[in-house]
Amino acid sequence: MIGVLGAGAFGTALAVCFAKAGHSVVLWGRDVATMARAHDIRRLPRLPDVMLPASIMPTADVGDLTRCDVLILAVPMQQLNTLLSSLPLHPRCAVAACKGVDLSTLRGPTEVVAGALPDSIPAIISGPSFAADIARGLPTALSLGCADDAAGQHLQSALSTPTLRLYRTTDVVGVELGGALKNVIAIACGAAIGAGLGESARAALMTRGMAEMLRLAPALGARPETLMGLSGLGDLALTCASTQSRNFALGLAIGGNTPRPTATTEGAATAEAALRLAARHGVEMPITEVVAALVGGQASVEDAVRHLLDRDLTEE
Structure with a gap:
């Protein structure tokens, strides 16, 4: 099962992409009312024209993410450290889907993940992509950076879909800074x-x-x-x-x-x-x-x- 932390446009688009490829997905957002409504009407405000497949479970309960082996972190870079430090999560792999450098520490996403989730394997996906394109199933290719190449191969296989192609590298810093x-x-x-x-x-x-x-x-x-x-x-x-x-x-x-x-x-x-x-x-x-x-x-x-x-x- 795949978990997506962050129900903004990009997180929602990735959740839809994975669900269409046959995965069960838990999509977490912090606003209780928004996620409860999404559960009923199968839509979220940031991508209002996109229907959420039945295999997506919208939730505001972080406990629902504990069942997920792979967690996609689709939250703004400057909120990542604070958010992860406050959540009781221990996924096998934590994949950052944000772009930037933490202003307070000058660390990239995977360094932030490693510090907050020491028992998880950190990785990052990044590349030319708009949320609307991914949600619509338009062809998209991204880089997947993971220093642990065996884990990177697992993630590449697990997260690639018929419309989302991942290219693997161990150069995490290069993916982050690009x-x-x-x-x-x-x-x-x-x-x-x-x-x-x-x-x-x-x-x-x-x-x-x-x-x-x-x-x-x-x-x-x-x-x-x-x-x-x-x-x-x-x-x-x-x-x-x-x-x-x-x-x-x-x-x-x-x-x-x-x-x-x-x-x-x-x-x-x-x-x-x-x-x-x-x-x-x-x-x-x-x-x-x-x-x-x-x-x-x-x-x-x-x-x-x-x-x-x-x-x-x-x-x-």
């Missing part, structure tokens, strides 16, 4: 488009943003080739070019000087966390620096553009 850092670059690209800077500017930001990702990730132990895969380049291409991306949408609002979206946007906190990690390891990340300033209101888009264009010329 998924986290691309959100920062997506905010930059959204700001460029929102400010009317054009497609050439977006392409430049994506390319130089990938260069920043490839500087920081290896400094933290990741393999560069992982960043060129689904969780890095693949996700970068998706989130920097679609308004379905929350991070791109945030940048679009900043660049266009319109009200910011209220939904959780992981890249905002990741920009600050990435700068701290970059300083610790002596890595230069100018795009990440201006994104952190834009998100925090310390700079305008005009200031950001001036800062990037006035940098010393250098080799690619």
Whole structure:
């Protein structure tokens, strides 16, 4: 049995995907009334057009998750540590489905999982995916990072479905940082488009943003080739070019000087966390620096553009 912790759009989509593939799924959300209603009407607010299959049990009782050998953690990165520390859960495998770096500890999702659930094998899934596509059964491919390759093989087999294909790697850090850092670059690209800077500017930001990702990730132990895969380049291409991306949408609002979206946007906190990690390891990340300033209101888009264009010329 598969458990999904978090009944937001992505958690719900994964639950639906696994259920359609023949799994029994326990889907946990913190709001009692919402989950009770979902049990009756077979729908959840974040994906209102998607019917929950009969093999999904919506619940607000965390005790229902204790029967699950595999637990998918589909909650915001900045809430992961607090939530896991408060829940009496001991799954065999705990798979993070969030993207980011914990601001208080500068740890990635699997490190947070290992600290909170020491008896569980930590893993992570990440890559180019929108919840609506997964729920509709559209073809999606993700990276599965697990340092224990035997456990990774088990998870790859258990969680792959006819429409969700998982590619396995032991480079957990690479999968984590690809998924986290691309959100920062997506905010930059959204700001460029929102400010009317054009497609050439977006392409430049994506390319130089990938260069920043490839500087920081290896400094933290990741393999560069992982960043060129689904969780890095693949996700970068998706989130920097679609308004379905929350991070791109945030940048679009900043660049266009319109009200910011209220939904959780992981890249905002990741920009600050990435700068701290970059300083610790002596890595230069100018795009990440201006994104952190834009998100925090310390700079305008005009200031950001001036800062990037006035940098010393250098080799690619």
